[in-house]
Amino acid sequence: MELLTFESLPLPEQVLQGIRDAKFDICTPIQSKSLPITLAKKDLAGQAQTGTGKTAAFLITLLTRLLENNPSPAPTGKEGPRALVIAPTRELARQIEKDALLLGKHCGLKTVCVIGGVDYEKQKNQIKAGVDILIATPGRLIDFYKQKFFSLKRIEVLVVDEADRMFDMGFIADLRYLFRSCSAYDKRQSMLFSATLNHRVMELCYEHMNNPVRVAIEPEKAVVDAIKQVLYHVGQHEKFNLLLGLMKQEAGKKVLIFCNTKIEAEILEWKLNHNGFNSGQISGDLAQKARIRVLEKFQDGELDILIATDVASRGLHIDDITHVINYDLPQDAEDYVHRIGRTARAGNKGTAITLCCEEFAQHLERVEDYLKSKIPVSWPEEELFLEEKEGKPPMRKRRGPPKKASSHRNSGNRPGNARRPVRRKPNASRSRA
Numbered sequence: 457m458e459l460l461t462f463e464s465l466p467l468p469e470q471v472l473q474g475i476r477d478a479k480f481d482i483c484t485p486i487q488s489k490s491l492p493i494t495l496a497k498k499d500l501a502g503q504a505q506t507g508t509g510k511t512a513a514f515l516i517t518l519l520t521r522l523l524e525n526n527p528s529p530a531p532t533g534k535e536g537p538r539a540l541v542i543a544p545t546r547e548l549a550r551q552i553e554k555d556a557l558l559l560g561k562h563c564g565l566k567t568v569c570v571i572g573g574v575d576y577e578k579q580k581n582q583i584k585a586g587v588d589i590l591i592a593t594p595g596r597l598i599d600f601y602k603q604k605f606f607s608l609k610r611i612e613v614l615v616v617d618e619a620d621r622m623f624d625m626g627f628i629a630d631l632r633y634l635f636r637s638c639s640a641y642d643k644r645q646s647m648l649f650s651a652t653l654n655h656r657v658m659e660l661c662y663e664h665m666n667n668p669v670r671v672a673i674e675p676e677k678a679v680v681d682a683i684k685q686v687l688y689h690v691g692q693h694e695k696f697n698l699l700l701g702l703m704k705q706e707a708g709k710k711v712l713i714f715c716n717t718k719i720e721a722e723i724l725e726w727k728l729n730h731n732g733f734n735s736g737q738i739s740g741d742l743a744q745k746a747r748i749r750v751l752e753k754f755q756d757g758e759l760d761i762l763i764a765t766d767v768a769s770r771g772l773h774i775d776d777i778t779h780v781i782n783y784d785l786p787q788d789a790e791d792y793v794h795r796i797g798r799t800a801r802a803g804n805k806g807t808a809i810t811l812c813c814e815e816f817a818q819h820l821e822r823v824e825d826y827l828k829s830k831i832p833v834s835w836p837e838e839e840l841f842l843e844e845k846e847g848k849p850p851m852r853k854r855r856g857p858p859k860k861a862s863s864h865r866n867s868g869n870r871p872g873n874a875r876r877p878v879r880r881k882p883n884a885s886r887s888r889a
Contacts, residue, residue, distance in 0.1 A: 474559040484509035499668040536607035537590035544621040573744025594630040619650040635664040682800035692813040701840035708779035716784040726849040735761035785816040789826035
């Protein structure tokens with residue numbers, strides 16, 4: 457398809473200034489396909505993979521719509537916001553806020569982000585002081601709304617981002633409640649974006665939106681060509697040794713490592729730092745302020761390695777991530793795509809490395825079925841397994857019994873008859889593990 461330029465679109469000068477500040481020039485496919493529809497004030501249901509520019513697409517429309525409508529006097533808290541953007545995770549909401557402040561820098565509109573885990577009173581006072589654009593996760597938003605701090609009847613633009621994730625996280629009842637609480641469907645413009653527009657997502661669209669136009673961008677292509685994928689089969693007990701060798705061999709500028717559990721993320725952070733790497737981790741146990749500090753350090757280059765659970769697989773937009781490493785193969789096939797989508801952004805190239813051990817090998821077929829292709833396998837040579845520095849991570853009190861998976865990570869902790877990983881390229885007749 458022919459890609460549009462932002463300058464060719466009927467946008468207010470204030471919005472164009474923000475686009476220039478962001479150094480945007482040529483629209484991405486989802487922007488080229490959706491903006492002519494949404495700028496004509498039609499509702500839209502958009503399907504696009506992560507990292508394709510859909511956030512900018514709905515923000516540009518939102519800012520344009522608010523500027524074109526006759527603006528009301530300075531907003532007050534009771535009147536409520538003119539635009540509402542709902543996101544499933546805190547990280548995604550914060551990223552949308554960051555993009556909104558950049559693109560809307562010259563628009564004179566007040567933007568507030570409301571999420572859990574941060575100062576409750578501060579957010580409440582920000583809303584009471586008045587807001588034009590409210591960006592929020594469902595839980596904290598409903599909490600404030602039910603206390604009648606503001607109304608949602610003034611909403612001119614409503615956006616739902618990552619709708620499929622809303623279903624996965626159990627937010628659908630909250631989302632329907634918010635739709636019903638907003639201005640009437642034919643009195644506002646609504647946009648919904650999702651990685652998949654399945655039946656349940658479209659049912660939500662037709663129920664609460666005004667004849668939305670459906671737009672899909674290459675749904676059959678799960679992973680962009682700029683991402684080089686490679687998979688290593690490795691025994692669980694030597695996975696960390698292989699990781700050390702890969703870290704030395706690849707020498708990425710910024711490396712994002714995914715684990716399946718927060719306990720594993722904490723252990724891996726300690727072990728990498730203990731072995732001379734500069735790393736930090738974000739997971740469900742980390743307070744929101746601490747999460748923000750770690751993300752900012754990674755963004756600014758103070759940390760070379762960020763370790764995360766799937767809390768960061770969507771909504772994490774950090775420039776120059778050169779490598780994504782799946783230390784644990786994800787159980788959900790879509791999570792694999794969202795994880796590795798953190799690299800090769802904005803026209804750059806990236807590498808996605810997956811370590812497949814016996815604990816999570818059963819998920820590989822599901823991931824490859826979703827990709828509609830096999831992940832290329834590389835067989836690690838002996839010298840790629842590096843010895844780790846001796847030591848054990850400090851224990852901390854946890855509720856419930858310890859996870860079985862936490863005891864095998866240090867080399868030598870498994871019994872002597874533990875299965876060894878494949879280290880050399882097998883004969884041609886050998887099948888994949």
